[in-house]
Amino acid sequence: MSTIKDVAKKAGVSISTVSYAMNDKPNVNPETKEKILAIAKELNYTPNVVAKQLKTNETKNIGIFISHLSLQQLDYIVTSAKRVFEQETYNVIISNGKSASQLMLNRYVDAAIIMDDQLSNETISQFASYGSPVYLYDRNIPGTNIISNELKEDEIIENLIEQMYEKGYRSFAFLSGLKDSSQHRLRYKGFKKALSQLRIEEHLFIEGKGTIESGYKIGKEIKLLKELPDFLFCSNDLMAYGLIQALKEQNLKIPNDIAICGFDNDLFCQHVKPSLSSIGIDYVKLGQEAAENILDVILRKKFRKPTHHPYIIYFRESC
Amino acid sequence: MSTIKDVAKKAGVSISTVSYAMNDKPNVNPETKEKILAIAKELNYTPNVVAKQLKTNETKNIGIFISHLSLQQLDYIVTSAKRVFEQETYNVIISNGKSASQLMLNRYVDAAIIMDDQLSNETISQFASYGSPVYLYDRNIPGTNIISNELKEDEIIENLIEQMYEKGYRSFAFLSGLKDSSQHRLRYKGFKKALSQLRIEEHLFIEGKGTIESGYKIGKEIKLLKELPDFLFCSNDLMAYGLIQALKEQNLKIPNDIAICGFDNDLFCQHVKPSLSSIGIDYVKLGQEAAENILDVILRKKFRKPTHHPYIIYFRESC
DNA sequence: TTGTAAGCGTTATCAG
DNA sequence: CTGATAACGCTTACAA
Numbered sequence: 001m002s003t004i005k006d007v008a009k010k011a012g013v014s015i016s017t018v019s020y021a022m023n024d025k026p027n028v029n030p031e032t033k034e035k036i037l038a039i040a041k042e043l044n045y046t047p048n049v050v051a052k053q054l055k056t057n058e059t060k061n062i063g064i065f066i067s068h069l070s071l072q073q074l075d076y077i078v079t080s081a082k083r084v085f086e087q088e089t090y091n092v093i094i095s096n097g098k099s100a101s102q103l104m105l106n107r108y109v110d111a112a113i114i115m116d117d118q119l120s121n122e123t124i125s126q127f128a129s130y131g132s133p134v135y136l137y138d139r140n141i142p143g144t145n146i147i148s149n150e151l152k153e154d155e156i157i158e159n160l161i162e163q164m165y166e167k168g169y170r171s172f173a174f175l176s177g178l179k180d181s182s183q184h185r186l187r188y189k190g191f192k193k194a195l196s197q198l199r200i201e202e203h204l205f206i207e208g209k210g211t212i213e214s215g216y217k218i219g220k221e222i223k224l225l226k227e228l229p230d231f232l233f234c235s236n237d238l239m240a241y242g243l244i245q246a247l248k249e250q251n252l253k254i255p256n257d258i259a260i261c262g263f264d265n266d267l268f269c270q271h272v273k274p275s276l277s278s279i280g281i282d283y284v285k286l287g288q289e290a291a292e293n294i295l296d297v298i299l300r301k302k303f304r305k306p307t308h309h310p311y312i313i314y315f316r317e318s319c
Numbered sequence: 320m321s322t323i324k325d326v327a328k329k330a331g332v333s334i335s336t337v338s339y340a341m342n343d344k345p346n347v348n349p350e351t352k353e354k355i356l357a358i359a360k361e362l363n364y365t366p367n368v369v370a371k372q373l374k375t376n377e378t379k380n381i382g383i384f385i386s387h388l389s390l391q392q393l394d395y396i397v398t399s400a401k402r403v404f405e406q407e408t409y410n411v412i413i414s415n416g417k418s419a420s421q422l423m424l425n426r427y428v429d430a431a432i433i434m435d436d437q438l439s440n441e442t443i444s445q446f447a448s449y450g451s452p453v454y455l456y457d458r459n460i461p462g463t464n465i466i467s468n469e470l471k472e473d474e475i476i477e478n479l480i481e482q483m484y485e486k487g488y489r490s491f492a493f494l495s496g497l498k499d500s501s502q503h504r505l506r507y508k509g510f511k512k513a514l515s516q517l518r519i520e521e522h523l524f525i526e527g528k529g530t531i532e533s534g535y536k537i538g539k540e541i542k543l544l545k546e547l548p549d550f551l552f553c554s555n556d557l558m559a560y561g562l563i564q565a566l567k568e569q570n571l572k573i574p575n576d577i578a579i580c581g582f583d584n585d586l587f588c589q590h591v592k593p594s595l596s597s598i599g600i601d602y603v604k605l606g607q608e609a610a611e612n613i614l615d616v617i618l619r620k621k622f623r624k625p626t627h628h629p630y631i632i633y634f635r636e637s638c
Numbered sequence: 639t640t641g642t643a644a645g646c647g648t649t650a651t652c653a654g
Numbered sequence: 655c656t657g658a659t660a661a662c663g664c665t666t667a668c669a670a
Contacts, residue, residue, distance in 0.1 A: 001449060003663060014641045019665060029639055044445070049425040050372045051663035054646045059369075061427065069413075070394035078388055082418065091418035091427075094388075099401065099410035106368040108380065108410075108427075126363070130320060212590055241590065268587065271531055271560065322647060333657045338649060348655060370647030373662045 002043040011039045022047055061091045062294065063109035064287075065100040067116040072267060077287035081113065084291035088299070107132070111298060113290045114138060115151075117182055133297040135290040135306075147293055149306035153183065153263075154190030156279055156311055157233065160261065161194035164231050164319070169259065172203050173229035175218065175239055177210035184210075184235045187263065191233060204229055208239050215239030219246025228258045231319065237262035237269060240276055244318070248273075259319035265312075274317035282310035321362040330358045341366055380410045381613065382428035383606075384419040386435040391586060396606035400432065403610035407618070426451070430617060432609045433457060434470075436501055452616040454609040454625075466612055468625035472502065472582075473509030475598055475630055476552065479580065480513035482632070483550050488578065491522050492548035494537065494558055496529035503529075503554045506582065510552060523548055527558050534558030538565025547577045550638065556581035556588060559595055563637070567592075578638035584631075593636035601629035 004022075008015040013032065020028045021036040039045075053059055062085050064078060074094075082092045090110070095103055097118045103109055104119075104127040112127065115137045128134050128145040140148040161172060174191045177184040188205070195203055204225070208214040215234065219242060222228070234240035240262035247254060254260055254274050262269065265280025289307060296302045323341075327334040332351065339347045340355040358364075372378055381404050383397060393413075401411045409429070414422055416437045422428055423438075423446040431446065434456045447453050447464040459467040480491060493510045496503040507524070514522055523544070527533040534553065538561060541547070553559035559581035566573060573579055573593050581588065584599025608626060615621045 005663080015664080016642080016666075017640055020640085023665085027639065032639080046424055048373075048663050049427065050369055050378075051646090052665075053369045054367075054373055054648085054663080055665045057646080059427075061422075068394075069397055070391060072389060072391075074393070075387075075389035082416070086417050091421045092414060093418070093422070094413040095411060097401070098405050099412070102410045103380075103412070105365055108368065212586070238586075241587075245590065267531070267557075268560075271564070324647080334648085335650080335658080336656055339656085342649085346655060351655080367647050370662090371649075373647080373664090374649045376662080 002045045003048065004045075006043055007036065007040050007045050010043065011036050058110050059108060060089060061093050061109045062291075063100065063103055063112040064092060064094050065096050065104075065112055065114045065116040065119060066094065067096050067118055069094075069096065072264070073281075073283040076283035077113075080284045080287035081291040084288060084295060088295060090295075104132075111135075111294045113287075113294070133294050135294055137286065137290070145297070147297075147303065147306055149290075149309070151281065151309055154186050154193065156313075157187050157190035158194040158197075160233070160279065160313055161191060162198070163313070164259070164261075165194075165198050169230040170200070171227075171229045171231070172200065173206065173232045174203065175206045175208055175215070175232060175234045175243070177208060177235050177239070179207050181210070187235050208235075210236055210239060212238050212242040215242025215244075216246045217242070219243040220250075222247065222252075223250060228252075231259045231261070234260060234262045237264045237266035237276060237278055240278075240318075241268065241272055244272060244274070244276065255317070255319045261313075261319050265314055269314065269316065277316045277319045278314050280312050280314055282312070285310045321364045322367065323364075325362055326355065326359050326364050329362065330355050377429050378427060379408060380412050380428045381610075382419065382422055382431040383411060383413050384415050384423075384431055384433045384435040384438060385413065386415050386437060388413075388415065391583070392600075392602040395602035396432075399603045399606035400610040403607060403614060407614060409614075423451075430454075430613045432606075432613070452613050454613055456605065456609070464616070466616075466622065466625055468609075468628070470600065470628055471509075473505050473512065475632075476506050476509035477513040477516075479552070479598065479632055480510060481517070483578070483580075483638070484513075484517050488549040489519070490546075490548045490550070491519065492525065492551040493522065494525045494527055494534070494551060494553045494562070496527060496554050496558070498526050500529070506554050527554075529555055529558060531557050531561040534561025534563075535565045536561070538562040539569075541566065541571075542569060547571075550578045550580070553579060553581045556583045556585035556595060556597055559597075559637075560587065560591055563591060563593070563595065574636070574638045580632075580638050584633055588633065588635065596635045596638045597633050599631050599633055601631070604629045 004015045004018050008018045018036055021033045064081060085092050096116045100116060101119060101123045104112060104123055107130055111133045113135045121141050124134055125143055128143050133145045136148045137151050140150045174188055176188055206218055208218055240260055262276050262278040265278040269276040269278045293304050296304055323334045323337050327337045337355055340352045404411050415435045419435060420438060420442045423431060423442055426449055430452045432454045440460050443453055444462055447462050452464045455467045456470050459469045493507055495507055525537055527537055559579055581595050581597040584597040588595040588597045612623050615623055
């Protein structure tokens with residue numbers, strides 16, 4: 001492991017000159033610089049970022065912390081954010097849970113984009129108090145250096161139900177994932193709000209497990225109901241897939257006997273029969289926007305107003 | 320941002336004593352320690368890891384570098400590896416491409432698990448030369464600190480074809496993803512090797528794009544063939560899904576008219592009709608094994624022999 | 639244009 | 655058990 005000293009010694013100059021040369025400072029003699037760079041290469045020298053960091057107090061790393069690594073769209077968020085960050089020579093790091101907390105508390109990242117339930121508000125606030133900008137997609141907390149742009153999934157569902165009401169649907173049901181998931185709870189909240197505003201007093205609530213199998217099982221039991229709802233919202237697409245399968249096996253017609261909509265706009269929505277209506281969030285825009293905002297704060301100390309979330313309700317055959 | 324100095328001053332002790340207290344060294348007086356810890360908490364002091372790093376030359380971070388962030392199984396690898404690492408207070412960082420290279424070159428991680436085409440052998444070797452252990456799943460390079468356990472997907476396919484031959488299949492076709500993907504090329508390599516060993520001279524090769532749509536399109540064109548192959552291997556499940564759909568629309572019977580097998584053991588293999596045979600890799604074991612091996616090297620300077628990869632060929636209705 | 643030297647926040651050696 | 659102090663590898667006034 002060669003250091004700046006080794007290079008300086010071999011080049012017969014001082015370490016500051018090496019530092020200047022390595023950092024492209026304008027003051028250094030072209031010949032000296034050339035010589036230094038050559039020797040650096042020869043010695044396989046790369047500056048120790050840690051030491052550099054200790055001086056400059058920045059890591060050039062950005063954290064993207066997301067609980068659901070299985071999220072099909074993870075790649076979209078990350079790739080679009082990376083494109084923005086890497087242009088300014090920032091590195092992008094993904095993590096979650098305990099590791100993510102540590103990375104923040106230890107200032108291993110200069111900024112963070114967050115969609116991770118497991119991170120506490122305290123951790124986030126502490127991180128922001130170091131002067132590091134945070135972009136929050138999963139909650140709303142006040143504070144300097146914190147930009148909250150919560151994905152208001154409840155409002156999205158509310159909007160969906162209203163649209164379905166206008167289309168003439170009158171009885172509604174909600175198929176939830178595991179109830180202890182804050183995501184599903186939030187979606188249900190929006191559902192209930194819409195109904196209460198529409199003065200619809202009753203609705204069916206079913207708790208599933210978020211998987212295809214669980215949707216299927218529930219679909220098989222649906223004939224136990226005395227009356228089918230007009231419209232069933234599934235809190236994710238996977239359950240909707242299983243459900244549709246089961247309904248078809250019972251010769252129920254979708255959307256005539258029962259209309260269905262999922263959430264996530266999964267890859268297969270267009271490929272199941274009938275094709276599944278679903279709600280999709282534009283994760284590419286999401287990643288890009290957060291990245292640009294953060295860079296604005298870091299580079300130009302400028303806070304932009306977060307824009308509204310790009311989501312689309314894809315109406316297909318199922319409703 | 321309070322530092323060790325602030326704590327020392329307020330506690331009326333020297334910085335070394337604070338350091339001892341913070342690091343649970345056995346030499347410090349319990350009362351002093353208690354006092355120091357209290358003050359540290361009061362001042363919201365967390366040790367600066369960067370400074371610590373500069374001394375100790377370790378980061379307590381482990382990198383997992385994977386090109387395909389969309390990989391459904393990413394979560395399995397990471398979660399199982401995290402469980403192992405976090406037990407020893409290591410943090411887990413995911414990244415790829417340019418950022419990943421930087422993280423390695425700059426020694427931001429103490430070790431790495433790699434499945435990322437975009438990382439060059441040079442980068443990896445350089446990283447290993449710092450004394451940092453590397454666990455490679457996507458290639459095989461020699462060197463100290465490097466453990467290569469390449470996923471020999473060619474051998475897996477070879478094995479599959481042999482099994483199909485024993486079952487009586489005689490004419491084989493290969494549906495590839497984009498040809499410039501090293502993964503698909505490797506799978507095709509194994510396919511060809513098996514055929515040559517079985518002395519089968521001819522086979523059909525089709526290049527797709529790796530998507531459902533591309534599989535569908537190819538399925539629609541398949542009637543142009545004068546003769547269907549007995550068995551068609553699809554280099555990923557997505558293409559197989561599209562293909563199956565198209566074949567069904569032409570009233571071709573699977574597996575009687577043509578048998579099909581995919582790769583990845585995607586979530587939907589069991590749910591399409593006919594259910595899709597596929598090859599699945601046990602990513603949970605993968606992550607865990609790499610993690611344990613790396614910890615063995617870091618903590619105990621002990622190199623284990625990598626075990627063979629856990630993969631399973633799931634035979635379902637499609638072949 | 640280059641060199642000297644202080645300092646970033648720790649850890650660790652050595653002395654007390 | 656505690657305190658001074660050197661050192662980790664770099665950046666950056668300031669001096670030359």
